[in-house]
Amino acid sequence: MTDLNETSQLEEAQSPAGMSTVERAELLLKQDETIDERIKSGATLDDAIDPANEHFGSHAHPEQVQMRVAKRSLMMKNGVNPYPVELPITTTIEQVRADYDGKLEAGEETDKVVALAGRVIFLRNGGGLCFVQLAAGDGTPIQGMLSKKEIGADSLKEFKQLVDLGDHLFLKGRVIASKTGELSIFASEWKIASKSLRPLPALHKELNDEQRTRKPYLGMIVDGKMRKMVRNRASVVASLRRNFDNRGYMEAETPMLQAIRGGAAARPFTTHINAFDMNLFLRIAPELFLKRMLVGGIDKVFEINRAFRNEGADATHAPEFTTLEAYEAYGTYDTMAELTQSLVQQAAIDTFGSTTVTLADGSEYDLGGTWRQLDIYESLSEKLGEEITPETSVETLEKFADKLEIEREKVENHGKLVENLWEHFYTENPHQLWEPTFVRDFPVETSPLTKSHRSKPGQVEKWDLYVRGFELGTAYSELNDPVVQRERFVAQAKMAMAGDDEAMDIDEDFIEALGVGMPPAGGMGMGLDRLLIALTGATIRETITFPLVKPLNN
Numbered sequence: 001m002t003d004l005n006e007t008s009q010l011e012e013a014q015s016p017a018g019m020s021t022v023e024r025a026e027l028l029l030k031q032d033e034t035i036d037e038r039i040k041s042g043a044t045l046d047d048a049i050d051p052a053n054e055h056f057g058s059h060a061h062p063e064q065v066q067m068r069v070a071k072r073s074l075m076m077k078n079g080v081n082p083y084p085v086e087l088p089i090t091t092t093i094e095q096v097r098a099d100y101d102g103k104l105e106a107g108e109e110t111d112k113v114v115a116l117a118g119r120v121i122f123l124r125n126g127g128g129l130c131f132v133q134l135a136a137g138d139g140t141p142i143q144g145m146l147s148k149k150e151i152g153a154d155s156l157k158e159f160k161q162l163v164d165l166g167d168h169l170f171l172k173g174r175v176i177a178s179k180t181g182e183l184s185i186f187a188s189e190w191k192i193a194s195k196s197l198r199p200l201p202a203l204h205k206e207l208n209d210e211q212r213t214r215k216p217y218l219g220m221i222v223d224g225k226m227r228k229m230v231r232n233r234a235s236v237v238a239s240l241r242r243n244f245d246n247r248g249y250m251e252a253e254t255p256m257l258q259a260i261r262g263g264a265a266a267r268p269f270t271t272h273i274n275a276f277d278m279n280l281f282l283r284i285a286p287e288l289f290l291k292r293m294l295v296g297g298i299d300k301v302f303e304i305n306r307a308f309r310n311e312g313a314d315a316t317h318a319p320e321f322t323t324l325e326a327y328e329a330y331g332t333y334d335t336m337a338e339l340t341q342s343l344v345q346q347a348a349i350d351t352f353g354s355t356t357v358t359l360a361d362g363s364e365y366d367l368g369g370t371w372r373q374l375d376i377y378e379s380l381s382e383k384l385g386e387e388i389t390p391e392t393s394v395e396t397l398e399k400f401a402d403k404l405e406i407e408r409e410k411v412e413n414h415g416k417l418v419e420n421l422w423e424h425f426y427t428e429n430p431h432q433l434w435e436p437t438f439v440r441d442f443p444v445e446t447s448p449l450t451k452s453h454r455s456k457p458g459q460v461e462k463w464d465l466y467v468r469g470f471e472l473g474t475a476y477s478e479l480n481d482p483v484v485q486r487e488r489f490v491a492q493a494k495m496a497m498a499g500d501d502e503a504m505d506i507d508e509d510f511i512e513a514l515g516v517g518m519p520p521a522g523g524m525g526m527g528l529d530r531l532l533i534a535l536t537g538a539t540i541r542e543t544i545t546f547p548l549v550k551p552l553n554n
Contacts, residue, residue: 088172169192302324327523400421413445
């Protein structure tokens, strides 16, 4: 029998050249209708299908899907809804496990009658006794036993005829332990809760990366690691929100569609709104709107939501991602460092029970303690063997870059060169920044939204947080001087005109808001997907439940 992996590969390999989506859908609908007409006319299941697809061709349903469509039609012919609205469920598989696991001897029976449902993941049809294993959404299994003596010969025959792997099945019966000691439901009643028309992947085979990425719902069914990632992500988000709530922060939602791109140096996605006949950007960061809320008197504010950057995709970058940003009036980047360390450490404790987490490769990683701090200029000077300061000329930095064969950018300045040189030494080898590290006090040219350092001319009060060699978050002592902000925006705009695709635009409305008066503040941002990478050792595609992938027919 062909499993779903082989079926999907076969369908994709035989996808008809030049056939549109609508044409393919109409072909499949016509095949469904033909099978239904045959069933209604009295044909058997075997006679209702066309295993060779002689009439509809190789691009129609494979044999297994045809058979399941025929079973659906047979149920409907017999007045049975294959997709009932409601079932008389009284408990869950998890609850029965919690109540009876390890408490019944082999062969012991109880008078407790339960009614539950789950997905069929195993079937063994005997003569007068059938065994079925159901799984709850989290993978918790329970065995069902259906005997001819208990449910009757006709009902058992229908069970054997209609039920397939992947169906959602309702069972009502007594809780017992089988002769082998397996906790079971000895069924007195069964119903199909949802008929599965496509076979499951082979449960004894692992899905490959391509299948998990393109069909994550299948991965969640058959792969416990994928289900665990979804739950861990939810737990981490819940922990973050509790931590913010305990600190008196208010959660906000800011616009996804923006007339002016800003809040980060990144290349945006563009779109068009017909109602206003104007081009818009998908936001690259919520920063400028959250700062407007500081102006409005919301002194502690955070947002967990989507952002979009039209850039590369790799193990730590995705074009659509979840970002966390937070701002605190009268805070600084030091305030944000304490906050960020607390958020990450508490999320680890709440989700995994400790600040020492076990990564996907089985190794352990310690997020505990007080994290290291590193000055970007001092650490670069150490690597180059020569002191680098904000006064170091562009020409000198270019000579170092050329000597080290660092790829040059189209638009360069002192700050970009310093950061590129620093990244050459510290980010190409992840063990340079393996332990959690705040890299601090960046060049002013690359941080247009950041307040100048109070004691280091030419530098700004900004840190980037690195964990296991990759950047996890960033924070500023936020710039709130509208005159300086306009100067920074003008410099960014000139870089954009010179060809820098990541430079920001001038946002006069934001400058006007600063003119009303924004209090001194600290702000931080962190990628939620990257936080999951830090806590689990997974790739970004594994932490995002539905990652964007290129269609196979493109």
